[in-house]
Amino acid sequence: MNTEAAVQAPTLGQQLIDESGSDPRLAPGAPGSQAWIGYLRSHATLLRLLDVELRRDAGLPLADFDVLIQLALGEDGSLRMTDLARRTLVSRSGMTRRVAQLEQEGLVTRCSATGDGRSVQASLTPLGEEALRRAVPVHTRGIEQHFLRKLTPQLLAGLGEAVTALQAECDFG
Numbered sequence: 744m745n746t747e748a749a750v751q752a753p754t755l756g757q758q759l760i761d762e763s764g765s766d767p768r769l770a771p772g773a774p775g776s777q778a779w780i781g782y783l784r785s786h787a788t789l790l791r792l793l794d795v796e797l798r799r800d801a802g803l804p805l806a807d808f809d810v811l812i813q814l815a816l817g818e819d820g821s822l823r824m825t826d827l828a829r830r831t832l833v834s835r836s837g838m839t840r841r842v843a844q845l846e847q848e849g850l851v852t853r854c855s856a857t858g859d860g861r862s863v864q865a866s867l868t869p870l871g872e873e874a875l876r877r878a879v880p881v882h883t884r885g886i887e888q889h890f891l892r893k894l895t896p897q898l899l900a901g902l903g904e905a906v907t908a909l910q911a912e913c914d915f916g
Contacts, residue, residue: 754771756771757770757771789889789890790805792885792889793805793882793885793886793889794806796881796882796884796885797878797881797882797885800877800881801874801877801878801881801882802874802877803874803877803878806833806841807841807844807845807850808875808878808882809831810827810831810838810841810842810845810851810865811845811850811851811867811871811874811875811878812875812879812882813827813830813831814827814851814865814866814867814871815867815872815875819866820866820867820872821864821865821866821867822864822865823856823862823863823864823865824838824839824842824853824862824863824864824865825862827842827865842865845871848870849868849870849871850867850868850870850871850874851865851866851867851868851871852865852866852868853865853866854866
C-alpha cells in the first residue's frame, strides 16, 4: 500500500502564473499572493461596509461623502476641480459628472476659480455642510468599528508604512 500523499496536478491558475514568469511570491499560497488577495478583499469589504452604513444612516453614498469631505478640508470649503479629482482619485471627467449631480442635489456649487477664468472651483453649500454633519459621525464610527478596533498599534504602524511605500509610485493626477 502506498502511504505517500498523491501529488495533485497544478490548477489552471497555478499553470498560468507559472507560465507568466511572475515573481514566485505570487504563486498560489505564497506570502505575496496571500497578502495581495487579503488586501483586495479587505479593501473591497471595508468600502462596501462604509458605503452601506453611510447610505443607511446618513443618506449619502461613500463616493459623495468623499467629495464633500475633501471640499470641507479645502480652504473655505472649496477646491479646484482638478485638485478635487486628484484628492479623491477620480478622473476629471468622472469628477465633473459627480459634482454636477451633487450640484443638482444642492450640496455643492461650481463657479470660475478666483484669479483663473479657465479653472472651475467646487464649493460646499450650507446643505452640503449639513449632509456632512450627519455623515461624519457615521463614517468615523464605521472606521473605528471595522478597521481601528481590529488592528493593534503595531499592526497599524506596519500597515501605515506599507501603504506609504505603495503610494510612493501612485500618481493619478
